[in-house]
Amino acid sequence: MSKIQKNKKEKESSLYAAAYDLFTTKGIHNTAISDIVKKAGVAKGTFYLYFKDKYDVLDKIILDKSTEILSLAINKTNLKQFLSFEEKLFYFINCIIEYLKENKLLLKLIYKNLSWGVIKKACKDYKEINEIFYMFEEGFKDLDREEVEKILFMIIEITGSVCYSCIVLNEPTDIDEMKPILFETIKKII
Amino acid sequence: MSKIQKNKKEKESSLYAAAYDLFTTKGIHNTAISDIVKKAGVAKGTFYLYFKDKYDVLDKIILDKSTEILSLAINKTNLKQFLSFEEKLFYFINCIIEYLKENKLLLKLIYKNLSWGVIKKACKDYKEINEIFYMFEEGFKDLDREEVEKILFMIIEITGSVCYSCIVLNEPTDIDEMKPILFETIKKII
Amino acid sequence: MSKIQKNKKEKESSLYAAAYDLFTTKGIHNTAISDIVKKAGVAKGTFYLYFKDKYDVLDKIILDKSTEILSLAINKTNLKQFLSFEEKLFYFINCIIEYLKENKLLLKLIYKNLSWGVIKKACKDYKEINEIFYMFEEGFKDLDREEVEKILFMIIEITGSVCYSCIVLNEPTDIDEMKPILFETIKKII
Amino acid sequence: MSKIQKNKKEKESSLYAAAYDLFTTKGIHNTAISDIVKKAGVAKGTFYLYFKDKYDVLDKIILDKSTEILSLAINKTNLKQFLSFEEKLFYFINCIIEYLKENKLLLKLIYKNLSWGVIKKACKDYKEINEIFYMFEEGFKDLDREEVEKILFMIIEITGSVCYSCIVLNEPTDIDEMKPILFETIKKII
DNA sequence: AATGAATGAGCTTTCATTCAT
DNA sequence: CATGAATGAAAGCTCATTCAT
Numbered sequence A, B, C, D: 001m002s003k004i005q006k007n008k009k010e011k012e013s014s015l016y017a018a019a020y021d022l023f024t025t026k027g028i029h030n031t032a033i034s035d036i037v038k039k040a041g042v043a044k045g046t047f048y049l050y051f052k053d054k055y056d057v058l059d060k061i062i063l064d065k066s067t068e069i070l071s072l073a074i075n076k077t078n079l080k081q082f083l084s085f086e087e088k089l090f091y092f093i094n095c096i097i098e099y100l101k102e103n104k105l106l107l108k109l110i111y112k113n114l115s116w117g118v119i120k121k122a123c124k125d126y127k128e129i130n131e132i133f134y135m136f137e138e139g140f141k142d143l144d145r146e147e148v149e150k151i152l153f154m155i156i157e158i159t160g161s162v163c164y165s166c167i168v169l170n171e172p173t174d175i176d177e178m179k180p181i182l183f184e185t186i187k188k189i190i
Numbered sequence E: 001a002a003t004g005a006a007t008g009a010g011c012t013t014t015c016a017t018t019c020a021t
Numbered sequence F: 001c002a003t004g005a006a007t008g009a010a011a012g013c014t015c016a017t018t019c020a021t
Helices: A003-026 A033-040 A044-050 A054-078 A085-102 A104-111 A116-125 A127-139 A145-168 A175-189 B003-026 B033-040 B044-050 B054-078 B085-102 B104-111 B116-125 B127-139 B145-168 B175-189 C003-026 C033-040 C044-050 C054-078 C085-102 C104-111 C116-125 C127-139 C145-168 C175-189 D003-026 D033-040 D044-050 D054-078 D085-102 D104-111 D116-125 D127-139 D145-168 D175-189
Strands: none
Touching: A003 A033, A003 A044, A003 A054, A003 A104, A033 A044, A033 A054, A054 A085, A054 A104, A054 A116, A054 A127, A085 A104, A085 A127, A085 A145, A085 A175, A104 A145, A116 A127, A116 A145, A127 A145, A145 A175, A145 B145, A145 B175, A175 B145, A175 B175, B003 B033, B003 B044, B003 B054, B003 B104, B033 B044, B033 B054, B054 B085, B054 B104, B054 B116, B054 B127, B085 B104, B085 B127, B085 B145, B085 B175, B104 B145, B116 B127, B116 B145, B127 B145, B145 B175, C003 C033, C003 C044, C003 C054, C003 C104, C033 C044, C033 C054, C054 C085, C054 C104, C054 C116, C054 C127, C085 C104, C085 C127, C085 C145, C085 C175, C104 C145, C116 C127, C116 C145, C127 C145, C145 C175, C145 D145, C145 D175, C175 D145, C175 D175, D003 D033, D003 D044, D003 D054, D003 D104, D033 D044, D033 D054, D054 D085, D054 D104, D054 D116, D054 D127, D085 D104, D085 D127, D085 D145, D085 D175, D104 D145, D116 D127, D116 D145, D127 D145, D145 D175
16 A cells, blocks of 8 residues: 555544544534544544544444444354353353443444344445354244344344443443343344 | 413424424435425524424424324224234224335434434333333233333334335335235234 | 512522623623523523613623722711811721632722723712712812812722732732831822 | 635735725624625635634724824834934824814724734834834933833823714814914824 | 645524513 | 514624635
């Protein structure tokens, strides 16, 4: 990579990082592009060389971070051996929950903007994420892909919404108290 | 009610209605207070006699509409006789789903802003909503209030997030195709 | 005075008092008529029955309070016996200074809006104030009215501006440290 | 200076000039920022690139113009030779008075907002102004700095307030009629 | 490619004033 | 006389976007 190309990547990264920082701490609504460029240490016009607008960076952040979470969880899971699919799935889900517990601000940012569509896009673009599907297909050998997808969707949805409510809002209680019933529910789903 | 009082209520209602209309069709972000007052046919200053800002109306709308949905569903449910708690619950949940299917824009508006906290507030303020708790307590006679609340939370969360994804985004499929697995999940939860 | 007339006077006084309170604490610029009527406990429209606008009340306050200060000082002075005009004048000036020291907020309010014209108006309308002129004419028997007025003007101006600077702004020092040189100056003027 | 830097200075100056013009002719209260930018021929946003708000420009104007007046007077004074400190001081004060006579609107604008603090700031920032202090220290060789400052303060205060009253309000008479007694007073002070 | 001064549309909010009750 | 809801002009201020350098 040439020096110029490297410089470009650096500008983009610093804009991205600044936007992430501001979105999570001040909120999307309260973050102006002038805030982002100031934090990134670049000129205003430079922003428009790399992003269309505020929501363009946001979309990239959401896709990126969602991918990262799932990727971390699946990688960690694949390092271990499990006696059953259930055990493996629980470990995987727990990785996600623990990550979100540590990254409350990130959870707050992405959840309201995360959709099944984003996850499917992540699956298409990143091989590792697709391994989640393999894991599920292995667990439900007698079901067709569509059914498996629905089950995965249900589990992700319920995990996501419970995490958001418990971790971000502390409602109806904290996540550790909710975990037993969440896992029991997932157990019943599969 | 005096003529003035009636007039006041009318102004407030027309502002509320205009805001609801614009929020659902154009989105919150794209709706300016000047749009709201124009649509409501009142002066700009009048808005500030009744609401603090845009988000003040929004909060009122969310609380109101959430209450309305739950209220409608529980009232409809209470008109019928059921053989079992499960049957009753399914009917109740189905009422909500069918309502949301018919009011896609409303769902889009409130879901991302709805929280368990709002629902609990609705329960406190409106007797009818509290009947949902009675229904659940009757269904789970051997559990304490806290446990019952967690189950109710799980069911509402999963119903809400599935509805949002399927009805608003059509992901991963439409709500009718998702219903069987949703109900099966709920059945397993209880 | 009839009950109705009494009621009217009460409304006016409460508006006046509220305005005075707000002007001194929040400043004229930051006080709206709606603040005044709220504090006075009357309706907005009522304000316009008694005053033209914000500055109308202000003018009344300035005239009133200026008169009050001068009136208090001259009355207090007239209760005593003095060996010389100088002694009498110093006592009189000191009364004003001590009063302003105790009413810093009032000083802040009126000084910037006080003028020689206001004082002359006060003299015309209130007999007591005119006694200040008598005092001076007695002190300068060989000068004509015009010359006496100039001297009085000089003394009032210098006292007022020194008080404002020292009491309100504490510049260049506090009033007690400035008093010696102020009195010395006045002594030299007469 | 680059073209851009020159352009920037020009914008700022035109805003400053427009504000000065409007403040003196229409008053601060009656001048809106939109008036200033219209007169300056720049966009509204440009105003906020250079000033925080209306009062920010005002502060700059007051500091600037006060400095200018004092600077002009001291420079003019330093060009001449005098037989005594008194003569020198009278010449200096007279320069100020004559300037204010010619700039009635400026006097009206700054006097009510001028304070000893502003003058001291001007002294710190501009070497020339400090020469006023040198002049005084030379005149009062036997007094310490603090005492000299008090005397200077008294003279400036009395000159300022007499000028304001006589030039702006024509009370109690015009400045030329007041001059003899003013100078006599100053003479007695020193 | 990068800059950042300049723009001006458009937002929120205030508030003096009116007038039907 | 008194009220206070309603008005709407006009204020302050923001900020995405452009474009000459």
